[in-house]
Amino acid sequence: MEEIIKSIFAEHKDVIDRSAAELTEKIQQASELIINQIKKGNKILLFGNGGSAGDAQHIAAEFTGRFLKERQSLPAIALTTDTSALTAIGNDYGYDRVFERQVEGLASDGDVLIGISTSGNSVNVLKAFETGRKKGCHIIGLSGRDGGAMNDLSDLNIVVPSDVTARVQEVHILIGHMICTAVDNNFD
Numbered sequence: 001m002e003e004i005i006k007s008i009f010a011e012h013k014d015v016i017d018r019s020a021a022e023l024t025e026k027i028q029q030a031s032e033l034i035i036n037q038i039k040k041g042n043k044i045l046l047f048g049n050g051g052s053a054g055d056a057q058h059i060a061a062e063f064t065g066r067f068l069k070e071r072q073s074l075p076a077i078a079l080t081t082d083t084s085a086l087t088a089i090g091n092d093y094g095y096d097r098v099f100e101r102q103v104e105g106l107a108s109d110g111d112v113l114i115g116i117s118t119s120g121n122s123v124n125v126l127k128a129f130e131t132g133r134k135k136g137c138h139i140i141g142l143s144g145r146d147g148g149a150m151n152d153l154s155d156l157n158i159v160v161p162s163d164v165t166a167r168v169q170e171v172h173i174l175i176g177h178m179i180c181t182a183v184d185n186n187f188d
């Protein structure tokens, strides 16, 4: 077990080092986009499956609650929390449309969608991106592996350089906290 723990620490550290080398500029661009759109009165919508649903909720709560300092509440919603919407849309339209329908009903021109998928290929995330684009939303992907179909469907796809879902997720939440730090520095 000790060897396994050591190897996971080493793998995590390697992905962090490669992410720092490859992703810094894109994380900065994503932060600037989010800050600018909130300043213009727009909101952030986040979604993903499984562990990424947890990440979407975690990051949204940093905006509406608080992160490092006392500041105004900021507009962010996770589309993963309303079990009535998720079960009704899933039951009536299929699971592939659970985020798409919510984007159709809730998103406005200028809002920012943050879709989180370690494979970059979860169909419910991709469908939400397609509908968001038609509505004039800005689209940020947080992905891994080769970026998947999110490469073509997002304005900015932040691809964590790992094929291991857990390692990718660990860097996603780190990136989420980096974005929250930039947001904190730009609002009172």
Ligand SMILES: O=C(CO)[C@@H](O)[C@H](O)[C@H](O)[C@H](O)COP(=O)(O)O
Binding pocket: 049, 050, 051, 052, 116, 117, 118, 119, 120, 121, 122, 165, 166, 169
């Ligand atoms: O948290 C984990 C694995 O660490 C799982 O719940 C994982 O998120 C689920 O298998 C997701 O369905 C994977 O989807 P995706 O990241 O490829 O979009």
Ligand SMILES: [Zn+2]
Binding pocket: 051, 166, 169
């Ligand atoms: Zn997990």
